[in-house]
Amino acid sequence: MKKRTxxxxxxxxxxxxxxxxxxxxxxxxxxxxxIAPMDxxxxxxxxxxxxxxxxxxxxxxxxxxxxxxxxxxxxxxxHRKLTLQFTRTINPKLGFLGLLGFAxxxxxWTYSVDKTIFPFVFFLFFGFFGFFYEGKMSNTFIDERYKExxxxxxxxxxxxxLSIIFxxxxxxxxxxxxxxxxYTLIAxxxxxxxxxxxxxxxxxxxxxxYDNDEQFDESEE
Amino acid sequence: xxxxxxxxxxxxxxxxxDLTQEQLAAKVGVRRETIMRLEKAQYNPSLKLAIDIxxxxxxxxxxxxxxx
Numbered sequence: 001m002k003k004r005t006x007x008x009x010x011x012x013x014x015x016x017x018x019x020x021x022x023x024x025x026x027x028x029x030x031x032x033x034x035i036a037p038m039d040x041x042x043x044x045x046x047x048x049x050x051x052x053x054x055x056x057x058x059x060x061x062x063x064x065x066x067x068x069x070x071x072x073x074x075x076x077x078x079h080r081k082l083t084l085q086f087t088r089t090i091n092p093k094l095g096f097l098g099l100l101g102f103a104x105x106x107x108x109w110t111y112s113v114d115k116t117i118f119p120f121v122f123f124l125f126f127g128f129f130g131f132f133y134e135g136k137m138s139n140t141f142i143d144e145r146y147k148e149x150x151x152x153x154x155x156x157x158x159x160x161x162l163s164i165i166f167x168x169x170x171x172x173x174x175x176x177x178x179x180x181x182x183y184t185l186i187a188x189x190x191x192x193x194x195x196x197x198x199x200x201x202x203x204x205x206x207x208x209x210y211d212n213d214e215q216f217d218e219s220e221e
Numbered sequence: 222x223x224x225x226x227x228x229x230x231x232x233x234x235x236x237x238x239d240l241t242q243e244q245l246a247a248k249v250g251v252r253r254e255t256i257m258r259l260e261k262a263q264y265n266p267s268l269k270l271a272i273d274i275x276x277x278x279x280x281x282x283x284x285x286x287x288x289x
Binding site: 146 | 255266267
């Protein structure tokens with residue numbers, strides 16, 4: 001494991017430990033201040049608050065450190081992408097992650113229990129089926145035909161997805177699905193999540209299709 | 222899919238230079254499959270690729286790629 005990864009994990013563990021100890025202290029000896037809701041506009045400093053303040057500051061610094069790391073990673077990755085010559089190598093079996101999309105059906109259950117509709121967003125995970133085709137195109141040399149096919153595939157996928165969202169907004173925008181605004185919102189969330197999943201899947205599927213599907217003998221002539 | 226009204230005589234010039242598809246692909250910086258599709262007139266190359274190929278096989282572009 002890299003030195004920096006180890007350091008990040010260690011710092012995270014120290015922060016978690018500090019938060020746990022200070023939370024225990026404030027619950028046991030400080031009337032749960034900073035844990036129970038309190039009005040900070042009337043806050044008066046007490047020495048017993050110090051553990052929570054210190055652990056809070058450390059946690060905030062750690063979050064800033066993580067954000068800096070993330071930004072640096074994004075910048076480095078962008079540079080790497082510009083000079084990239086081969087596609088990334090991933091295992092086609094990652095396509096099975098697409099099965100997580102079925103978690104979206106949990107939304108019907110949570111909605112009936114406590115009106116929570118967030119799980120419908122999990123339908124997005126159906127897009128992970130695209131990893132199957134991306135895996136098949138692993139470590140492919142990126143030449144001009146690949147770039148052309150990729151652009152074509154992304155363009156068709158975006159167009160398809162946007163057309164579905166457009167139609168859904170046109171139809172569901174009336175807000176009269178089963179005469180219920182709530183059902184309309186649910187239907188809209190489902191359609192948008194599924195359309196985005198389709199876009200993610202389709203761009204990988206079409207790229208593979210365009211790149212490999214011509215039917216002819218590929219042996220050297 | 223065949224590109225309409227496009228004939229590619231790359232194979233003839235490649236064999237004259239005694240190059241395999243793999244060798245030509247490496248010299249012009251594309252995949253062997255791209256050369257294969259070019260030879261079957263199933264891919265319309267960019268101007269840069271056409272120039273690179275014509276330099277490698279030492280033949281004029283208009284002799285290799287014929288648009289009718």
